[in-house]
Every structure is written in structure tokens, then in C-alpha cells.
Amino acid sequence: MTDMEAAIKTVVTTFISSSKGKDNLDKKGFQKLVSKQLGGIMEDTNSSSAVEELKRGLDENNDGKVSFQEYLSLIGYVANSLSQSKCGTNADAS
Numbered sequence: 001m002t003d004m005e006a007a008i009k010t011v012v013t014t015f016i017s018s019s020k021g022k023d024n025l026d027k028k029g030f031q032k033l034v035s036k037q038l039g040g041i042m043e044d045t046n047s048s049s050a051v052e053e054l055k056r057g058l059d060e061n062n063d064g065k066v067s068f069q070e071y072l073s074l075i076g077y078v079a080n081s082l083s084q085s086k087c088g089t090n091a092d093a094s
């Protein structure tokens with residue numbers, strides 16, 4: 001398996017394990033995923049209000065949960081900010 005294939009697989013398996021096999025991440029599962037897996041790349045991942053705010057932004061159908069599709073928006077957002085920080089000069093802007 002290539003690095004990229006492994007990375008995609010990780011994205012999928014992380015969702016499945018955080019949602020315990022369900023179709024959606026509930027509030028708790030989402031907070032855990034973000035704080036455990038994305039703390040090195042995102043700010044405020046230990047702030048439950050910041051993570052709640054993030055979840056609300058992702059929750060397109062407003063059901064209070066994060067579907068796989070909505071989770072992929074987060075991955076896209078993180079990937080995008082990563083690529084901008086690599087290309088830009090604000091590598092460590094706060």
C-alpha cells in the first residue's frame with residue numbers, strides 16, 4: 001500500500017472507530033476524534049466550545065451529528081489549511 005492509500009485508509013478507519021461503526025459521529029465521538037487526532041494541526045482542539053463551533057459549521061443537515069460526508073469536509077478544510085501554511089509565509093501565525 002502506498003503512503004497515500006494508507007492515509008486515505010486512516011481517514012476512513014478513524015471515522016469508523018470514532019463513530020463505533022455508526023453512520024454519524026455524535027458530539028462526544030467528534031470531540032474525541034478532533035482532540036486526539038487533530039491536535040497537532042488545529043488550534044483549540046481541547047476546547048469543547050471551539051470544537052462544538054467547528055461541528056456546527058460542518059453539520060450541513062443540522063442534525064447535531066457529523067456524517068462521513070461532513071467529516072470529509074473537515075479533512076478537506078484541514079488539508080487546505082495545511083497546503084496554505086506550506087505555501088505561505090504564515091507558517092506559525094497565531
Ligand SMILES: [Ca+2]
Binds near residue numbers: 063066
Ligand atoms: Ca449532520
